[in-house]
Amino acid sequence: xxxxxxxxxxxxxxxxxxxxxxxxxxxxxxxxxxxxxxxxxxxxxxxxxxxxxxxxxxxxxxxxxxxxxxxxxxxxxxxxxxxxxxxxxxxxxxxxxxxxxxxxxxxxxxxxxxxxxxxxxxxxxxxxxxxxxxxxxxxxxxxxxxxxxxxxxxxxxxxxxxxxxxxxxxxxxxxxxxxxxxxxxxxxxxxxxxxxxxxxxxxxxxxxxxxxxxxxxxxxxxxxxxxxxxxxxxxxxxxxxxxxxxxxxxxxxxxxxxxxxxxxxxxxxxxxxxxxxxxxxxxxxxx
Numbered sequence: 125x126x127x128x129x130x131x132x133x134x135x136x137x138x139x140x141x142x143x144x145x146x147x148x149x150x151x152x153x154x155x156x157x158x159x160x161x162x163x164x165x166x167x168x169x170x171x172x173x174x175x176x177x178x179x180x181x182x183x184x185x186x187x188x189x190x191x192x193x194x195x196x197x198x199x200x201x202x203x204x205x206x207x208x209x210x211x212x213x214x215x216x217x218x219x220x221x222x223x224x225x226x227x228x229x230x231x232x233x234x235x236x237x238x239x240x241x242x243x244x245x246x247x248x249x250x251x252x253x254x255x256x257x258x259x260x261x262x263x264x265x266x267x268x269x270x271x272x273x274x275x276x277x278x279x280x281x282x283x284x285x286x287x288x289x290x291x292x293x294x295x296x297x298x299x300x301x302x303x304x305x306x307x308x309x310x311x312x313x314x315x316x317x318x319x320x321x322x323x324x325x326x327x328x329x330x331x332x333x334x335x336x337x338x339x340x341x342x343x344x345x346x347x348x349x350x351x352x353x354x355x356x357x358x359x360x361x362x363x364x365x366x367x368x369x370x371x372x373x374x375x376x377x378x379x380x381x382x383x384x385x386x387x388x389x390x391x392x393x394x395x396x397x398x399x400x401x402x403x404x405x406x407x408x409x410x411x
Contacts, residue, residue: 140236
């Protein structure tokens with residue numbers, strides 16, 4: 125079964141507290157955008173290995189229980205957000221594949237950090253990682269009980285990340301918050317303390333990064349003239365800097381770059397780190 129939801133916000137639910145928080149965040153986002161909300165509950169019935177007759181009965185029971193989980197999630201959303209008319213589907217397939225298929229034409233996909241079936245010791249489940257790595261639309265991973273943030277934070281690595289910056293700008297406008305663009309970089313020049321001439325090279329390198337940030341941010345400033353945008357560059361490890369900067373943010377936006385041909389990693393190490401450790405919801409925007 126291929127379920128393709130109409131354009132809007134799609135969220136994966138499974139009855140877990142993590143998914144409930146994600147569904148509420150998705151509902152708030154759908155209200156801001158004035159679009160539909162579609163809930164997807166996936167259940168894998170392919171593991172039923174009993175006799176055909178008893179196997180069919182067990183499958184029916186699994187699907188009936190799954191529908192009850194979905195109905196409860198829909199009821200919770202409808203009660204908390206009476207202006208919405210959420211829809212939903214039970215999909216008998218792998219959870220990540222179900223969300224990815226439903227989100228093919230969506231504006232945004234939303235997932236929790238870890239649902240039922242995940243190992244308690246893991247900070248982020250495999251389903252969330254797979255959706256972030258392969259979705260064609262932006263994906264927001266919502267941690268349990270996100271706090272109200274003061275701004276939207278966007279990580280800038282290179283000029284192509286203007287796509288993520290524009291997404292962050294739209295999110296900031298919808299939420300009525302300012303936008304902060306943060307570019308992190310590590311100096312190429314080494315052992316500066318022992319080579320005074322290298323200080324000039326370090327200064328040139330800093331200027332190049334400042335110019336990169338300006339070239340990325342200035343067009344977005346022009347597109348969103350009423351939005352307060354702060355741009356900063358910072359030297360240091362990207363992952364640790366972004367995780368710390370996420371304190372106080374309503375949303376951290378990062379770009380998903382295409383994988384290197386010889387490595388095939390769908391998500392970079394910094395993206396992995398913030399998905400696991402950020403203090404706010406994280407949006408992964410495909411380039």
